[in-house]
Amino acid sequence: MDSLDPLLLARLQFAANISFHILFPSISIALGWVLLYFKTRFVATRQAHWMDAYQFWVKVFALTFALGVVSGVTMSFQFGTNWPGFMNTVGNVAGPLLAYEVLTAFFLEATMLGIMLFGRERVSERVHTIATFLVAAGTTASAFWILALNSWMHTPAGFEMIDGQAHVTSWWEVVFNPSFPYRLTHMLIASGLTVAFLLAGLSAYRWLRQDRGADVRAALRTGVRVAAVLIPVQIAVGDLHGLNTLEHQPAKIAAMEGIWETQRGAPAVLFALPDAATQSNKFEIAIPGLASFYLTHDWGGEIRGIKSFGNQHPPVATVFWSFRVMVGVGLLMLAVGWLAAWQMRRGQEPRIWMARVLVAMTFSGWVALLAGWITTEVGRQPWLVYGVLTTAQAASAVPPASIALTLALYAVLYTLLLVAYVTVLFHLAAKAGGGALNRLPDAATKPALTGVAHA
Amino acid sequence: MPDLLPDLTQPAGWLPLVFALVMALSLLAYVVLDGYDLGVGLLLRRGQDAAQKDAMVASIGPFWDANETWLVLGVGVLLVAFPRAHGAILGALYLPVALMLLGLMLRGVAFDFRVKARAAHRPLWDRAFGLGSLLASAAQGYMLGAWITGFQSDAWSHLFSALIGLCLVAAYRLLGASWLILKTEGALQLQAVAWARGSLWLTAAGIGAISLATPLVSPRIFDKWFSFPELVLLLPIPVMTLVLFATIARSLARLPVRLQQGNQYGAAVPFACTVGILLLAFYGLAYSLFPWLVVDQMTLWQAASAPEALQVIFYGVVVVVPVIIGYTAFAYWVFRGKSTALHY
Numbered sequence: 120m121d122s123l124d125p126l127l128l129a130r131l132q133f134a135a136n137i138s139f140h141i142l143f144p145s146i147s148i149a150l151g152w153v154l155l156y157f158k159t160r161f162v163a164t165r166q167a168h169w170m171d172a173y174q175f176w177v178k179v180f181a182l183t184f185a186l187g188v189v190s191g192v193t194m195s196f197q198f199g200t201n202w203p204g205f206m207n208t209v210g211n212v213a214g215p216l217l218a219y220e221v222l223t224a225f226f227l228e229a230t231m232l233g234i235m236l237f238g239r240e241r242v243s244e245r246v247h248t249i250a251t252f253l254v255a256a257g258t259t260a261s262a263f264w265i266l267a268l269n270s271w272m273h274t275p276a277g278f279e280m281i282d283g284q285a286h287v288t289s290w291w292e293v294v295f296n297p298s299f300p301y302r303l304t305h306m307l308i309a310s311g312l313t314v315a316f317l318l319a320g321l322s323a324y325r326w327l328r329q330d331r332g333a334d335v336r337a338a339l340r341t342g343v344r345v346a347a348v349l350i351p352v353q354i355a356v357g358d359l360h361g362l363n364t365l366e367h368q369p370a371k372i373a374a375m376e377g378i379w380e381t382q383r384g385a386p387a388v389l390f391a392l393p394d395a396a397t398q399s400n401k402f403e404i405a406i407p408g409l410a411s412f413y414l415t416h417d418w419g420g421e422i423r424g425i426k427s428f429g430n431q432h433p434p435v436a437t438v439f440w441s442f443r444v445m446v447g448v449g450l451l452m453l454a455v456g457w458l459a460a461w462q463m464r465r466g467q468e469p470r471i472w473m474a475r476v477l478v479a480m481t482f483s484g485w486v487a488l489l490a491g492w493i494t495t496e497v498g499r500q501p502w503l504v505y506g507v508l509t510t511a512q513a514a515s516a517v518p519p520a521s522i523a524l525t526l527a528l529y530a531v532l533y534t535l536l537l538v539a540y541v542t543v544l545f546h547l548a549a550k551a552g553g554g555a556l557n558r559l560p561d562a563a564t565k566p567a568l569t570g571v572a573h574a
Numbered sequence: 575m576p577d578l579l580p581d582l583t584q585p586a587g588w589l590p591l592v593f594a595l596v597m598a599l600s601l602l603a604y605v606v607l608d609g610y611d612l613g614v615g616l617l618l619r620r621g622q623d624a625a626q627k628d629a630m631v632a633s634i635g636p637f638w639d640a641n642e643t644w645l646v647l648g649v650g651v652l653l654v655a656f657p658r659a660h661g662a663i664l665g666a667l668y669l670p671v672a673l674m675l676l677g678l679m680l681r682g683v684a685f686d687f688r689v690k691a692r693a694a695h696r697p698l699w700d701r702a703f704g705l706g707s708l709l710a711s712a713a714q715g716y717m718l719g720a721w722i723t724g725f726q727s728d729a730w731s732h733l734f735s736a737l738i739g740l741c742l743v744a745a746y747r748l749l750g751a752s753w754l755i756l757k758t759e760g761a762l763q764l765q766a767v768a769w770a771r772g773s774l775w776l777t778a779a780g781i782g783a784i785s786l787a788t789p790l791v792s793p794r795i796f797d798k799w800f801s802f803p804e805l806v807l808l809l810p811i812p813v814m815t816l817v818l819f820a821t822i823a824r825s826l827a828r829l830p831v832r833l834q835q836g837n838q839y840g841a842a843v844p845f846a847c848t849v850g851i852l853l854l855a856f857y858g859l860a861y862s863l864f865p866w867l868v869v870d871q872m873t874l875w876q877a878a879s880a881p882e883a884l885q886v887i888f889y890g891v892v893v894v895v896p897v898i899i900g901y902t903a904f905a906y907w908v909f910r911g912k913s914t915a916l917h918y
Contacts (some may be wrong), residue, residue: 182686188639189682193675195646199653200668203661206653211883214654218887221643221650222894229643230898230905233636241908286880515661517668525672532676536683543691 126514128522129201132529134496136193138489139533143187145488148262148307149314150180151255153341154235158251162244168333175551176338179321179544181236186540188229193529201522202503204513209285209504212278212293213268220264228257259307266306270299272504273495274367285507297367301360302495308353309491311345312452313484318342319459320481321548323474330552340463343477347460350453357449358413364498365414368505370428371498374438376410377403378424385410385422393435398426433500437493445490448483455480482541579865580875589888590878593655594867596891600648602856605714606749606849607641610634613750615681615707616743617769618700626762627700631685633757633913638685640902642678655884659867659877666725667717674713680706708743715742722859723791724869734787741780745852748773752822752845755829757913763833763841770844771826778819781855785812788862794870795862808861815854818847 154177161169198217199206206213234242234250242250277292278285287293319342325335365372373379377388379398387409391400411420425432455476462469469477503510580587611634621627653660664671680702688699719735751773754766789796799808825843832839865873878884 178690182690185639185682185686188642189679192642192646192678195649195653196664196671196675199657199660200664200671203657203665206657206660210654210657211880214657214879214883215886215890218650218654219890221647222890222898225643225646226640226898226902229640230901232639233905234908237636238908240914284880287882287886290886515665517665521668525669528672528676532679536679539683539687539691543687546692547690 125519125522126511128519128526129514130510132522132526133197133201135526135529135533136190136197138492140187140190140194141488141492142485143183143190144258145310145313145484146183146317147180147187148258148310150176150183151258153314153318154180155251155255158248162248168337171332171334172338175334177236178547182540182543184232186536200517201515202513203515204508205503208283208508212271212285212287216264216268220261224257224261224264228254231257262306263303266303267294267299270302271296273499274298275504275507298363301363304356305360308349308356309488311349312353313488315342315346315349316480316484319346319477321544323477324545325548325552327474327478328549328552343456343459343463346452346456350456354449368498369423370425370432371438372414373423373425374433374435374498375442375494377435377439378410378422379426380424381421381427382424383411383419383421384408393439395435431501433498438498441490441493445487445494448487448490452483585881585885589881589884590655590874592888593651593884594874597648597651598860600644600651604644604648606852607644609746609749610753611638611641612707612711613746614753615703616711616747617750619704620769628915629758629762630754632915633754636905636909640905654887655879656867656874656877657879659872662868662872663721667720670713670717674710677706677709677713681710711743711746712739715739718742722788734791737783741777741784744773744776744780748777749848752848756842756845759912764830767826767829774822774826781815798862811854811858815851818850822847
């Protein structure tokens with residue numbers, strides 16, 4: 120087993136855990152607000168279908184939340200076991216941020232979840248709505264703290280190094296570090312989009328099964344409208360995030376764009392196979408000057424190439440391709456979101472083929488999210504904390520065989536759970552429609568105005 | 575020993591002590607609270623039919639999530655306040671930690687899957703629930719044993735750790751059964767009395783074995799207990815533990831008759847006394863090990879983060895923890911009394 124590279128194993132294991140984990144918070148963050156929206160619509164209008172929608176989606180929320188919690192507990196152990204050098208070097212920064220996440224978010228959401236799920240008959244309507252709000256606020260607070268830490272690892276600020284340890288000089292600068300506003304916004308909207316397509320996809324699935332009650336149509340409409348509104352915003356925010364990255368992590372941008380040589384008027388590479396051995400692209404298809412234009416807003420702007428960073432640059436092909444997957448899925452979301460919203464304008468039904476497309480796109484948010492996640496985290500390599508600590512320096516001395524064994528166990532369990540999760544969501548959707556044959560669409564109910572304020 | 579203690583008037587002295595206390599109390603809260611969840615999970619396979627199993631799960635449904643969060647806080651404090659010890663302890667316990675995490679994952683997701691997956695799969699998820707609870711409980715006990723012995727790798731230490739693993743399984747089972755006596759009614763409640771009786775003797779034997787074995791395994795702990803006047807001052811701990819065991823035994827003997835008459839008087843006694851036993855065991859353990867985080871290698875001061883980082887977290891703890899305790903109490907108040915069927 121000595122041939123196994125412990126650093127690679129530790130990274131694979133951590134990547135597997137954090138990728139599996141992020142799938143579930145990405146849903147529960149925005150779904151919490153959608154539930155609050157359904158609940159407040161019900162309280163305001165007293166139309167039963169809002170509560171029906173709430174009761175279906177709260178089941179999805181509970182399942183998602185449970186998976187997020189158990190995979191999150193794993194993370195809290197692996198920070199120390201896989202990366203002891205991380206806490207030893209930047210523990211004075213990371214520690215308080217993680218502590219505040221546990222204190223202000225984890226207990227709040229976990230405790231209120233019990234009341235939200237099981238307490239409706241034991242507390243007043245108002246307290247139940249407040250509990251729903253606090254669960255949503257808790258998930259968002261959690262995102263705030265963990266993204267503050269994650270952003271700090273990309274663009275560290277507000278600290279000084281004394282004897283090889285980071286000491287904080289300004290907490291404000293640590294939390295609101297240069298990439299934090301962009302990353303937090305990008306992530307929260309990503310969560311909104313993931314949930315929008317999940318709402319639309321599962322509802323379209325029910326709709327196609329002739330389960331077309333007012334609750335199903337309300338959820339479908341909410342999903343499609345939220346998607347249509349959020350996707351252009353996300354593209355704009357993503358662009359700003361990219362400009363921020365160019366300023367602070369130019370090597371990542373060079374890898375994302377597949378630009379090896381420093382040049383003026385750099386091309387936008389649409390397709391290529393980046394080759395690390397020859398330090399060049401094969402089969403490149405590119406639009407001249409375009410990358411310089413959208414990165415510097417000047418057709419002749421200079422972009423630093425990968426070669427200029429020596430060996431301090433991330434693996435190019437991974438970053439290049441994951442970035443393209445994210446953008447590709449984003450553009451697909453734009454097309455589908457707008458077209459579906461157009462078809463469903465003024466209370467109309469979607470076309471059958473569109474409903475099928477929406478079902479196919481149910482988990483498209485996950486694909487874009489993971490691709491974006493890989494782009495930014497692999498793009499930070501070889502650094503763990505940019506310019507402060509490399510990933511190799513932080514690795515632990517755990518025997519590679521132990522890491523390999525547990526990695527295999529985690530991988531098997533995660534695969535099973537992921538399959539079970541997706542299967543059960545569609546099973547729940549199908550089961551919810553079990554009684555739908557008796558339930559005619561409620562013609563008296565006007566299509567409710569859906570807003571995105573809570574998404 | 576006194577030379578291990580720094581100046582407690584300085585932040586570098588008292589802050590680590592405060593955080594050691596916060597960590598210890600979080601882990602204690604975890605053992606008591608998630609202990610009854612895990613105990614119910616251990617007993618689940620003994621539930622006689624689907625309805626009884628549902629009632630068992632319903633008794634812990636609104637609480638387990640928040641209960642498990644105390645583990646995250648405890649380990650979180652270890653990570654952020656004592657980063658060097660976090661790496662050393664969890665690195666040494668790498669495999670049992672992984673097994674515990676796998677167990678907690680199985681248990682946590684089975685909770686939701688068992689009612690949401692298709693009906694034919696429910697027995698499978700029930701089994702995952704039980705297996706996860708067993709894995710997590712045994713691994714936690716094993717880790718406790720390995721920690722007490724300072725991560726020695728000889729056969730005796732492994733045997734000692736395995737013994738504590740078994741003992742913790744019994745203790746959680748007792749706690750879970752007592753919880754069911756407190757929260758359920760009818761046939762299930764009577765069942766739970768029988769389960770508690772079965773677990774009681776194993777728990778007592780386990781705690782007795784640990785009390786004898788720990789001083790033998792560690793001469794340092796032997797000196798801490800078996801010297802004068804400490805021995806006299808510490809005597810209340812084993813005496814009170816014995817009294818509590820006797821009280822539980824008497825309560826379990828009387829409860830069946832009373833419950834059959836529809837009299838719930840004393841249904842809280844087994845749970846309260848079991849928690850008392852855990853508190854005493856915890857206190858004894860804390861006395862044995864203080865001030866070491868890694869026995870004979872690293873004190874809590876040696877492992878602590880910089881005072882300024884601890885100071886920042888300290889404010890958060892002072893402000894937020896009372897709030898957490900407040901709304902946790904509110905949640906327990908909302909779900910007070912006998913548990914009812916879960917549906918939403």
